[in-house]
Amino acid sequence: VSCEGIRLGPYLDGELDAGERADVDAHLGECRACAEELRAITAASAAVKAWRPGRRGFRGLPLVAAAAALVAAALLVVPGGLAPRAEGVVSLRAGERVRHAGVREYVAGGLARPAEIECAGGTLFASHARFRLEDRPMRTRTKVGAAVVATAAVVLWGTIEISDRAGGRSTLGEGTHEIGPPAEVVEVEGGRGAEEPPPPGDPFEAVTGVVLMPDGSPAPEASVALTYPAQYAGGAADQATISDTEGRFRFASAAKPFILAAVKARAGAASGYFTPGAHAVLRLRAGARVEGRLLDEVDGTPVAGCLVSSQMTGGVWGHAREVTGADGRFVLDGLDPDASTLWIRPRAHLDAVVRPRLARGETVALELRLQRAAALRGKVVDAGTGAPVALLEVEVWGNPQRAARLLGDGRFEVEGQRFGTSIVVRAEGYPDTGFSFDDPWGSATRAREQVFRIDRGVLLRLRARDERDRPIAGTRIALLRAGSYWRDLGTAEDGDATVRIPSASPREWLALGQHPGHVFDQTPISPARAGEAVVPLLGRAAGTVVGRVVVKDGRPAAGARIDVGQAQGFALEDGRFRLGGLAPGRAAIRALLDDEAASFEADLRAGEETDVGDVVLRGGATITGFVTRPDGLRVERYEVWAAQRGGAVDADGSFRLTGVEEGRAYEVNVRAGGMTKAVLDVLGGTQSLEIRLDDWATIRGRVIMPEGEAVPVGLSMGCGSPGRPVFCDTRLYMDGSFVVEGIPAGRYTVTAGAEESGYARTEATVEVEALGTAEVEIRLVRGGAVEGTVSSPLPGEKLMVTLTRTDSGATRNSAVRDGVFGLAALAPGEYVAEARTYEAHFRGTRQAVVVRSGETARCDLAVVATGGLVVRATPGAALALLDALGNPVDPSTEERRALSQQLWEAKGRPDVREKSAREALEAEADRALSAADGQGLWRRLALFPGEYVVAAGELRCRAVVRAGETTELDLR
């Protein structure tokens, strides 16, 4: 094999299949160039992976220069199944010393983990350091690397020995590895020592501090990060270091107020807000640890290769992730007990999200039984010809562990399909077409290969033109489908771009243009059925603003940030700035540097520069305060912001908003739990305020399972207040208990269900008083299923079945594929099933269905051609349509839609996104269904063929409706 066909990137990323992999392996054995290339990209990949810019993502060892990167070059492959506990010594050449050393373990597909380090002699400067890689399971071909990281310039590289648990030294490769080229050693001559004070005139001040364990003892080797709050534009350098054996640390410089954060694995984390020159004391708060095991629900075999991750919010917790080993085990630690949710994403089992009850400093053992997922098999055919389509790709959303395999002849297979799975089908000459499955586990659809029909859609030709209809070269063009699908077509060199979109798209598309010299409005694209469409994008000449930012004494404010709407620029060394591509007209401009700011408005002229002259920064003020509940207790976890800028919340629960202009009024906003609160018109300047929340109600509850059944892994819950947009901060624990905290008093609907395990979503309503706590219980029941067929004279037309619960009106939808539909995990009760189609003049039949727990009900529906009825009567006469038995005939969905459509058109299309406007139109449509209009005409559409009776007062008149025809009736 020549080097041409060797795909090293996919080899490194595990994207090759076994055969290709073997080819690359063989090639690497004989080609030095490729082996060298692989080493380089592996090292680069590890360097980028190990790179932690700090802030919330900060965890682990410092990002010291490229040192960590090199270590990746010494990757070692551990044979499958081995659970190594590697120990080793980093020893340095004679005369060289290291201040800090660190060793990392690289797990394939996961993040680097720091290992425990001991510095010899307990001194800051050491000649060698011992390390131990944690005893933990690893999956096949785990890569173990070791990094020697030193923060001082004394020496970066040494030699490293790694031995396995058995004490042998040869298991992990060659025994002794030399890391890094000696040529890169930087010698120190006449430098200033770390403990010396900064020289006079140094504009930066050093920061020193100490990290303490939760018990107050020094925390050696804790990772410490220094970061600037978000409002210090341009100066947001994140720095990191590790504390020495006494827990002490030092940063060479800090220019502005900053936040310090410290983490020590298995001990905890701390953070605080400091000003330059501070001596910081950071006491760690303990974290929690989870030791888990994932097993198959049926036979209890371990689930290997499953991604387990925890997303934690607040402070420096960041996130943790791990892949289970061959024994199904994983360990996550340093978790924030208040905010830890585990996301479990296996390959061939159903996904799960669990929330164990954690406590600081404690280890929780977890054993989860995962439900096996069915595979989805499908075939993609052309909607017109029915011929198989040559697929480029089938994407599966939601779980990075899953992939679709293409089997040829339009066929594909996805392992481990789950609720809400969506796929996007890509094929040459077709638009990207998405399908989603509301009910993949319904037995009716699961057992069969499903057929997906795609059509060639509409070819859009997008043309960016200026006001004189000349092409605007270099316009970036993108398409947006009403907020849900966004596609960037890239830069159109000649101002033209083409793309295919689906033809039957029920929603509007928008075309967007972007160009430095022009401003584009969003251009709506009306849905077309087929063929081609030309879409002109009009670009208006943009305005430019120039000026100079100065501080109070007239000196230039170099680096000040300028915001004009969404656009942003920076002032240069002389304070001058220039920002182009702005929409002409009145614009609000804001300049900001450190904690000084200025805002004003200016009129921007199209195609011209507008000089706003000198902008003088003012301010340097701060608003501080804290948030309390109505009973006076302080709230510790909340968000605070003012003038679109977030504030910092300290560990003691107080907040600080900087970058505030003096003499300007601010609205301070707080969100805590589900409560939001705004304090209006706080005058800038350094001032303190207490924000008292109006309410702090709590809902506590428990999900009760049927006798003898365990809480399923896929249990989920929701909480909302009918008719009110209340944000509910819900916490659901694995034992089925839940808490919703910090919400306003009122009536809430709490739902819980585990549809993937067959438990129906069940609802409970609860009323909670101001400052009160309400208790609620939700009893889960095994749901029932409905499956059946829909016969239709319309081959290839998109059909669906809607199941409406008779008592609550709640609906569930199922797609119909090849005439079959199915829905599972339905709450027991009475439903009405209705087949639905988008095709005009056709209508689906309805049928009542009773769903019983654990049973499958059968329901066969049909789509039939309909007819219409036009009645001539006296204007405004009240009319009703009855069936042959004398029962009123409900208006069809299509009838309502057609009437609403007519009304919108008559009224010049009001904004139909407004719910109230839509409801008003529907009410009007209802009236039109019961009375003749001003001309005495009354229409009914989409009626099933058969005999009907039209009732006008006491008068009854018989009418026969035939498929595909409109029957006329004169009652005058």
Added chain:
Amino acid sequence: VRVVVQRIEVERVLRALEPRLRGLALRTLGKAADADDVVQEVALRALAGVDGFRGEAALPTWIYRIAVAVLGDWMRSPFRRRARPLAERPDPGRGPFDAAAAGEERDLVRRAVLRLPAEQRLVLMLREYEGMAYREIAAVLGIPIGTVESRLHAARRRVARELSL
């Protein structure tokens, strides 16, 4: 009610994803202030577009698509590109020891990453930070898998060269 429920759901997912989105933005843009703005912009776009979210993609994926679009805008916008990283301002008054000790603040990896062209940087971050598979990256960015592979390779080679690996 559906829209309200969706909005609540979007808020919940946004809150859950927020640290990861911020991490992705911070790594891609290199500046915490920009990362904050991007996260805010993603949240605004997601909440503004929630009425139009029809469940074609999983909610987190949809939000990632928005995030990638916003990040792309941010990196390619000629106005923002002009922003100078002030943290790198030269500091002539310090000796070699400090210059080296400041390796803490003068992060070579960061500089190497920030010098990558926008499209390479996004692919690299989605792979190395988000741990996405090639096909997911292709899906989120709306580019073919082959392009993902070539951009990723180019990005890694360039980082390797910049770091003299």
